[in-house]
Amino acid sequence: MSELLAVGISHKTAPVELRERLALTDARALEFVRDLHAVAGIQEVVALSTCNRTELYLVAADPIDAEATLLGLLAKRSGIALSALAQAIYSHRNCEAARHLYRVSAGLESMIVGEDQIQGQVRRAYEVALEQQTTGALTNHLFKAALETGKRVRTETAISAGQMSLPSVAAMLGREVLGDLRGRRAVLIGTGESSELAAQALAAAGVAVVFVANRRRNRAVSLANRFDGHSVAFDELPEALVEADMVVSATSSPHQLIEAEGLELVQRERAHRRLLAIDLAVPRDVDPACAQVEGVALYDIDDLESVVARNRQVRLEEARKAEAIVEQEIQNFATWLGSLEVLPTLAALRSHASAIAAQVLAENEGRWESASERDRERVEAISRAIVNRLLHHPTLRLKELRDDRVHARMALVRDLFALEVDADPALRNAAADVQDLAEIRRLPERSGASAGSRR
DSSP states (O other): OOEEEEEEEETTTSOHHHHHHHOOOHHHHHHHHHHHHTSTTEEEEEEEEOSSEEEEEEEESSHHHHHHHHHHHHHHHHTOOHHHHHHHOEEEEHHHHHHHHHHHHHTTTSSSTTOSHHHHHHHHHHHHHHHTTOOOHHHHHHHHHHHHHHHHHHHHSOTTTTOOOTTTHHHHHHHHHHSOOTTOEEEEEOOSHHHHHHHHHHHHTTOEEEEEESSOHHHHHHHHHHTTOEEEEGGGHHHHHHHOSEEEEOOOOSSOSBOHHHHHHHHHHTTTOOEEEEEOOSSOSBOGGGGGSTTEEEEOTTHHHHHHHHHOOOOHHHHHHHHHHHHHHHHHHHHHHHHHHHHHHHHHHHHHHHHHHHHHHHHTGGGGTTOOHHHHHHHHHHHHHHHHHHHHHHHHHHHHOOSTTHHHHHHHHHHHTTOOOOOHHHHHTOGGGOOOHHHHHHSOOOTTOOSSOOO
16 A cells, blocks of 8 residues: 655754755756656655755655665765764655645745745646656645645735745845945845845845846846846856845855855955855855855854744734644545545455455365255355444444544554555546646746745
8 A cells, every 4th residue: 555755854853054965956856756766666756845945755655665765865865874864854654744745835834934935846846746757646636735725825814924035034134234225235146036035125125236147147137127236247256246245145056156265355355344145045055164254244044044033923823724724625635545545445354354254164165065055055145244244334434534544544454454455546546636737837826926946
């Protein structure tokens, strides 16, 4: 019987130093998903990797073996000892795995509760898996339902109202460190969603923005025009930093873009004037040693959490409403998941009982040599009646199960009677729940949310 497994690491369980070693760039995510999908016993794989989390959602015949395989691959690729990795990893199965993804999509697991970016990131992770053909009926149903849950939370509650995003914290932190931001100059490295949101917040505070791009130069020019700033090539970054009051970096580069030695040269030319550096990237764009350069105040994504905590204004009532919506949707998922298991388990149980009855009759065949054919038919009918009456009440009770314990109860029944159940046909027949890429992209999105960028 295949099971759903979610294994991950997040800002709640590990510092950025560990998360950046497990972060999956788009290219690495594609490779990792393909490698996992090729492992015997793993039927479905979706990878979700953002600044604050790296999570893998699997459907596997043996979840224990699948988790061990996954942890081994993560340890090998990241160079992290398996013992250290195990301490930071969380693992959920079946409805608990679904509940976690629903909470992630709803923004309840984010550093900034209710933030909007995660919805687009979940959508993009699913789209990539669809494109790679590593999803199946279970993950298709799971991710579609998670996206709908996130939409419900943002539509039916005010959990996102007035909430900040991590990029918008840049302006808040700028005011704390530099004071009045009017007339200040900020260099933004990267042209993704995070850079765009940071530029929006800084420009609104009166900051002149300069976009630096290594590859997407046209995008940098477009953003610069939008925010009345200008753009420069990546080679001109040192000159741009000389004139800047702050730098915000948010790229998906696997390598550090600002190193301590280079920044020391910049600071000498600036006479060590105050420079605020905000690194929103995972892996980090700015060498942590830059914090030791005179005049530099460096904040990475984990440092921002304390800033967020000082300014968080999430209303508890709205968070409670969001939690209630998640639980409603989880009950629906549990019912669906249970329906895939109840009927095959009941069929296997009935077949098992009938086989035992037939075996007992066969073992006693020699004890009624004088019995007529009619007598034999009566004995067989009695044996079938005993099986039917014995299983009647359990069958009714199992069919009525509707809570998130269905999977555990079905597993217990299979274990007690040593039943071999293949639920794959039920999963394959759940055609109504399989969503293709075009349908997922048609799912309504909250205005202003992006589905494309990791950051």
